[in-house]
Amino acid sequence: MEKNLLGTNFITQIGILVHDIEKTSQAYADFFGVNNPGWSLTGARDVAQTEYRGEPSEARAKLAFFNMGSLQLELIEPDEKPSTWREYLDEHGEGPHHIAFKIEGMRDKVTTLERNQMPLLQKGEYTGGRYAYIDTFDTLKVIVELLENDKK
Template sequence: MSQNVLGTNVITQIGILVNDIEKTSQAYAEFFGVEKPKWFWTDTVDVAQTEYMGKPSEARSKLAFFDMGSLQLELIEPDQHPSTWRDHLNAHGEGPHHIAFVIEGMKEKIAVMEAKGMKLIQKGEYTGGRYAYMDTFPQLKVMLELLENDK
């Protein structure tokens, strides 16, 4: 048996792309009988250092999070700037975008995955850590997001 590439098999989050975060978060809140979370904008490019397809991007998204026990649902409403969120929403419509895993050693994990033909699509920083979206569609039929939190 080969070694676990990510060092974990625990899915932390499912990201869902939406056109209207207010409407969709209200629908989820009503469906699950929970309070509707407040959405917020991702950081600006000077803070987030967002890169898409290897180039700086001003892309931002509205995010809303539902904590569902051991799993988090992330609703994402992207702005119009180039990003994996915008391109995926334009190409496929609303629905699942990624599954996420909390990892350690972001640079090393990206290198290992790229050596396996899993291309880095987008990366950036958030308060308390960083993220990377890896194109794992050819192998795994879904996009993976790597999340590394500061210690």
């Protein structure tokens, strides 16, 4: 395997899958003594351009973000449509789903990871950028998410 595949080792986010985002968000808010951030719904297919395992996907999820210093905690409650979120939640239950890294050059990073037997699972757009989930579970025991924000 090549080395330094992402060009960074700074983890920016940990994603956790949940069945009930409202209940779990409140539990985290209480635990940390912070305000509950509420949740937002991911964009529809026409906006998010979501693809799962190479096919267009209508999947959506409720997301709640806790900014905890240099690390963001993301809670994810997926809908029932096919996605890495739904698949992982059904197979493994609630708990950690991914660790995320901010990167530049999404297409090149995905190509490099695929060349190293780490295939793209899901990708999509969000306001101001894009994400990609990479199947690194066999090697790293967790999914890696790449986050690329548009340059301002």
